[in-house]
Amino acid sequence: MRVSQHSSRQGSARHNDRDFDVSKSEHIDASRTDGNVTWQMSEYSDMSFAQAELAYYSAAYKAGLDARNTRYIGYGHAERCRSAEDLYRGEKTKPEELILQIGRHGDADGVTVDSFRACLDDYVDWLNAWNAEHGNPMQVLNWAIHTDEASVHCHLRRVWNAPDQDGNILPAQNKALERAGVPLPFPDKKEGRYNNRKMSFDAMAREKWQEIVIAHGFQIETEPISGDVRHLPIDDYRREQSAKVLEENQALKAENRELREEIERIKRIQQQKPEDIITRNSNAYAVELMKEDNPERFAGGVYQGKKWADRKAEKARNDRIKGIEKD
Secondary structure (H helix, E strand, C coil), X not given: CCEEEEEECCCCHHHHCCCCCHHHCCCCCHHHHHHCEEEECHHHCCCCXXXXXXXXXXXXXXXXXXXXXXXXXXCCCHHHCCXXXXXXXXXXXXXXXXXXXECCCCCCCCCCHHXXXXXXXXXXXXXXXXXXHCCCCEEXXXXXXXXXCCCCEEEEEEEEEEECCCCCEEECHHHHHHHCCCCCCCCCCCCECCECHHHHHHHHHHHHHHHHHHHCCCCCCXXXXXXXXXXXXXXXHHHHHHHHHHHHHHHHHHHHHHHHHHHHHHHHHHCCCHHHCCCCCCCHHHHHHHHHHCHHHHHHHCCCCCCHHHHHHHHHHHHHHHHHHHC
16 A cells, blocks of 8 residues: 655645535545545635635735735836736646545555544644744645545645745745755756755655654555656655756757757858859758759859750750650
């Protein structure tokens, strides 16, 4: 049995608190929906998850949005102004969703709602403690334990916050993790898609989730499946990503060499003397194609067209052939 922890911004608050007609969903057993367990911030307890999340965005980011929008208007760029709802739905600023699971359908024997809840409580306690020790860079918005699907699992939604130039908080994951002191997986490499602080944090959190589940008596596998990097320990993950980066860099270098060669070829064409280019066709690229197809006609770099006498003799031969065919 394995545990899993996946994070993305593709989740749905309405799915998590079942704020829709579950009878129309094939993968949900509506008879077990009452067994689901949910939590959200107390000040929004009378709202749905989606309503509460938008209310949080409206309150928490109001000062930052007002200051930023005022600057945009002053600069003459009112089109850049954003609302709390824009942030809530933005690709990089909407809530992040974390899915935690113990086992999968068919191999999750012994994983009950109570045992899963005990593991989740310890994980959330660790998450909150880490958050407090590092300046509160994240805000957990809500979580839901689903018991009405194939296997018990949890959806936890959060947002990463950091102060802007005026000291007002706004959603900013990379900046929040940097301020929290989370290192890059490869500190000596440039930050990017395969080298960012979220990778380091996720690897640390995944290991903690495994430790907690094991501490609660579950026998789980911690070695990653071949080709599956989602559950790699941080050292193995770094090696895996380093190999990927090296491979991609080699491919980019090869592509760059080809581009440089093409640029040099074009430069050579552009530097040709006027007498070396066919006057009736000034397209240098077309000339190059002709050179490749008929190299014998470009001896010495000058186009060698057929002489008038050669063309006249060839026409006479063709006329004789046509005469024979008619007879």
